[in-house]
Amino acid sequence: MRYLVTGAAGFIGAAVAKRLAGENEVVTIDNLSTGKEENVPEGVEFIKGSVADPGLIHSLSDRKFDAIIHIAGQSSGEISFEDPVYDLQTNYQSTVLLLDLARRCGCRKFIYASTMSVYGDHNPPCCSEDTDLVPKSFYAVGKTASEHYMRIYSDQFGIACTALRLFNIYGIGQNMDNLKQGMASIYLAMALSDHKINVKGSKDRFRDFVYIDEAADAFIKALSRESGYDVFNVCTGKATTVEHIIDIIKDALPYDIDVKYTEGTPGDQFGIYGDYSKIAKELGWKPEIDFETGMRRMIAWAEKR
Ligand SMILES: NC(=O)c1ccc[n+]([C@@H]2O[C@H](COP(=O)([O-])OP(=O)(O)OC[C@H]3O[C@@H](n4cnc5c(N)ncnc54)[C@H](O)[C@@H]3O)[C@@H](O)[C@H]2O)c1
Structure with missing residues (x-):
């Protein structure tokens, strides 16, 4: 093909x-x-x-x-x-x-x-x-x-x-230099480079x-x-908060991370998750990797880069 x-x-x-x-x-x-x-x-x-x-x-x-x-x-x-x-x-x-x-x-x-x-x-x-x-x-x-x-x-x-x-x-291969896209990759990139995470918006937002x-x-x-x-x-049907992402990153890295919260970006959704029953039924697609497992894989990959 x-x-x-x-x-x-x-x-x-x-x-x-x-x-x-x-x-x-x-x-x-x-x-x-x-x-x-x-x-x-x-x-x-x-x-x-x-x-x-x-x-x-x-x-x-x-x-x-x-x-x-x-x-x-x-x-x-x-x-x-x-x-x-x-x-x-x-x-x-x-x-x-x-x-x-x-x-x-x-x-x-x-x-x-x-x-x-x-x-x-x-x-x-x-x-x-x-x-x-x-x-x-x-x-x-x-x-x-x-x-x-x-x-x-x-x-x-x-x-x-x-x-x-x-x-x-999210996951292995994500662009760690683009600090304007990708919640997990942005926080991880900041934590690895500066030992600091600057969050634009509330810790209670979820994705x-x-x-x-x-x-x-x-x-x-x-x-x-x-x-x-x-x-x-x-999607996976599960909501993960900003705070939980940061907790996983903090827990996985061997040093302290300073977290600062500033004003959000325009047009940012507060919280959203999805129903995947249609794609499961019609295309046979189903998510199996839970966020913590995937995120730990990504952190291990990013640390080695
Ligand atoms: N990553 C996510 O969570 C996510 C979520 C929803 C939708 N999307 C969509 O998925 C697509 C890919 O996202 P990604 O995370 O891989 O981003 P990415 O930035 O890693 O990849 C985008 C690619 O498109 C190329 N590109 C950008 N503008 C181009 C242009 N005008 N002509 C040719 N190439 C161009 C870039 O160089 C890059 O290689 C995007 O359309 C994005 O809107 C991504």
């Missing part, structure tokens, strides 16, 4: 491309804005460039892909406020360009790294795919709009489109953490979908 996996120099894209490389032909596009070329798995054709560049995407029209898996993007709500146009181009224009590439080159499957941010804040905070979408950041608006484009491309052009609403993905290998598996399972548009939560 031939796959275009965007963003394979990044955390999630590399893990997905690695699962597909070897037995399949895999091409990736990545502009290395947050990713590193050394993350691109062996055997994957690497095209350096932007997924928001119409000329580059158009130049692929003669290629044949069995599926396009669109993972490249900027993943920070904070950055979407600092530069809304950059966010729009990277996360939303890119989706439209790639969907249209799928239409032109006869690709029948499109899978997208969407996000739990599309839900916004809810009470109760457990979100299923039927929960209303109330995006709170421009980042989340771009992801929501991308999902709607997928639905319409599927209806109009018969492409099987699958949006995976990823909750917080639903999914280990990277299991997130990559959700993309592989989504490849089995043959028609129509659908959306799935990729």
